[in-house]
Amino acid sequence: MKQPVRIAVTGAAGNISYSLLFKIAAGEMLGPDQPVILQLVEIPQAMDKLRGVAMELEDCAFPLVHGISLHDNPFDGFRGIHYAMLVGARPRSKGMERADLLEANAVIFAEQGKALNEVANRDVKALVVGNPANTNCLILSRNAPNLAPSQFCAMTRLDHNRALGILGNKLGVNPSDIDGVCVWGNHSPTMYPDLHHAQVLGDEAAIDMIDEKWYKDEYTPRIQKRGAEIIEWRGLSSAASAAQAALDHMHDWALGSDGRVVSMGIISDGSYGVAKGIYYSFPVLCEFGSYQIIQNLHINDYGQAMMKKTEQELLEEKAAVDHLLPKETAASREELGTSSRSGQTEFDAGIDTGESYYKADRIC
Numbered sequence: 536m537k538q539p540v541r542i543a544v545t546g547a548a549g550n551i552s553y554s555l556l557f558k559i560a561a562g563e564m565l566g567p568d569q570p571v572i573l574q575l576v577e578i579p580q581a582m583d584k585l586r587g588v589a590m591e592l593e594d595c596a597f598p599l600v601h602g603i604s605l606h607d608n609p610f611d612g613f614r615g616i617h618y619a620m621l622v623g624a625r626p627r628s629k630g631m632e633r634a635d636l637l638e639a640n641a642v643i644f645a646e647q648g649k650a651l652n653e654v655a656n657r658d659v660k661a662l663v664v665g666n667p668a669n670t671n672c673l674i675l676s677r678n679a680p681n682l683a684p685s686q687f688c689a690m691t692r693l694d695h696n697r698a699l700g701i702l703g704n705k706l707g708v709n710p711s712d713i714d715g716v717c718v719w720g721n722h723s724p725t726m727y728p729d730l731h732h733a734q735v736l737g738d739e740a741a742i743d744m745i746d747e748k749w750y751k752d753e754y755t756p757r758i759q760k761r762g763a764e765i766i767e768w769r770g771l772s773s774a775a776s777a778a779q780a781a782l783d784h785m786h787d788w789a790l791g792s793d794g795r796v797v798s799m800g801i802i803s804d805g806s807y808g809v810a811k812g813i814y815y816s817f818p819v820l821c822e823f824g825s826y827q828i829i830q831n832l833h834i835n836d837y838g839q840a841m842m843k844k845t846e847q848e849l850l851e852e853k854a855a856v857d858h859l860l861p862k863e864t865a866a867s868r869e870e871l872g873t874s875s876r877s878g879q880t881e882f883d884a885g886i887d888t889g890e891s892y893y894k895a896d897r898i899c
């Protein structure tokens with residue numbers, strides 16, 4: 536039996552987590568032989584609800600769950616963690632402008648970055664789900680100067696999965712028969728779902744199987760605004776599909792994407808001319824616990840314009856929170872680029888992995 540790994544989930548009493556936690560506990564993220572200790576983090580006002588969720592986890596009697604602890608602050612909740620699923624965020628409320636939302640969340644992610652920097656395992660992998668995910672991820676990373684920027688990701692896997700699912704439906708093929716789809720840029724309506732490098736059933740170019748007008752005028756805006764479409768029909772934002780995407784992202788990052796192209800919001804190293812230092816979604820392959828950007832894809836004029844537009848939006852978001860970003864402290868951080876320190880699979884940075892049984896008294 537492997538040693539348990541510690542996974543923190545913030546916003547653990549919210550909608551996405553109500554799906555995500557049970558999938559992690561069932562072994563769907565890190566495999567059926569990987570025990571987990573769940574460190575659930577919420578705001579103080581949501582601790583009662585969180586206790587109810589933890590009771591349900593207990594009632595599932597998951598064999599892989601070797602511990603559950605509940606926390607109302609990240610400095611306790613992130614202690615010794617190997618994985619951080621950062622779902623909790625301030626939602627947009629009435630009268631709130633985009634800049635207000637950026638600023639409100641900047642405070643949350645700045646604190647969480649400091650906590651990761653101080654108390655997480657040195658090889659931690661952190662995924663930001665809470666919106667605006669890319670810029671929250673930038674704030675998080677900049678507040679954790681002792682961790683590499685490549686240890687942080689913003690979630691664009693839901694957009695990637697949507698791009699596969701909707702294309703598969705159009706072509707009448709299973710989404711798993713399509714590879715090479717990618718989503719560039721921001722998790723926002725400026726994102727660019729790119730089908731120019733996608734293959735169907737191994738050898739047919741997806742772009743040749745669809746009508747250009749449908750691609751540009753129907754498919755692209757549909758992917759870009761799918762979140763709003765779900766809210767319109769369901770009355771709530773996507774939750775189960777977001778949880779599945781978070782799970783897929785972390786699974787592939789940790790265990791590999793098996794040769795398949797996936798989209799991840801990662802620190803830009805300047806590839807494809809994208810400004811360095813923003814979290815931008817690129818096509819990547821994952822192996823041995825790290826990711827590599829796929830290089831040398833031909834980008835046509837349309838694609839270049841789309842990629843610039845979403846880059847521009849991220850630069851504007853960055854400018855809006857710039858006054859809250861600590862300056863880069865070490866030139867070496869930049870050099871760390873995408874050469875992930877989190878490629879190691881051994882977790883040995885002095886954490887207590889002694890819990891080999893479920894401790895009900897940890898639900899407190």
Ligand SMILES: NC(=O)c1ccc[n+]([C@@H]2O[C@H](COP(=O)([O-])OP(=O)(O)OC[C@H]3O[C@@H](n4cnc5c(N)ncnc54)[C@H](O)[C@@H]3O)[C@@H](O)[C@H]2O)c1
Nearest residue numbers: 546548549550551577578581623624664665666690693777
């Ligand atoms: N990146 C994506 O693809 C994607 C997809 C769907 C949703 N989202 C975003 O994910 C976030 C969560 O969605 P949800 O439907 O679960 O929302 P929700 O409102 O149901 O749950 C959010 C939870 O976060 C908690 N929270 C707020 N601030 C916190 C903090 N500082 N620390 C810990 N917990 C905190 C709240 O108490 C709440 O329980 C939202 O920002 C949403 O927009 C992103």
Ligand SMILES: O=C(O)C[C@H](O)C(=O)O
Nearest residue numbers: 666761762763765772773
């Ligand atoms: O669009 C939203 O507000 C929710 C989420 O980011 C989504 O893409 O479903």
